[in-house]
Amino acid sequence: xxxxxxxxxxxxxxxxxxxxxxxxxxxxxxxxxxxxxxxxxxxxxxxxxxxxxxxxxxxxxxxxxxxxxxxxxxxxxxxxxxxxxxxxxxxxxxxxxxx
Numbered sequence: 001x002x003x004x005x006x007x008x009x010x011x012x013x014x015x016x017x018x019x020x021x022x023x024x025x026x027x028x029x030x031x032x033x034x035x036x037x038x039x040x041x042x043x044x045x046x047x048x049x050x051x052x053x054x055x056x057x058x059x060x061x062x063x064x065x066x067x068x069x070x071x072x073x074x075x076x077x078x079x080x081x082x083x084x085x086x087x088x089x090x091x092x093x094x095x096x097x098x099x
Contacts, residue, residue: 020081027088028053034095 004010031049039045068076 020084023088024084027091031091 031053032046035045035049
């Protein structure tokens with residue numbers, strides 16, 4: 001195990017994955033609180049938010065997995081992270097425009 005954590009590439013990958021997951025979790029919690037505030041705590045609105053968030057994962061995961069196996073993994077991860085960043089910016093702009 002010590003040999004694994006002495007590998008610089010592994011440590012960088014793990015740290016970037018940790019930061020990305022932390023950012024995704026914060027975004028999800030912020031969206032949840034935003035929807036709860038705007039809907040007055042309506043459980044249907046919260047459920048719809050969860051359904052809308054996870055529906056694309058279920059719909060595109062099989063096709064995306066096949067394509068990711070055929071493409072270069074490094075480039076695929078980079079583009080996935082870039083698209084995730086732009087989705088966060090889009091949500092930020094929508095929220096700021098609503099205030």
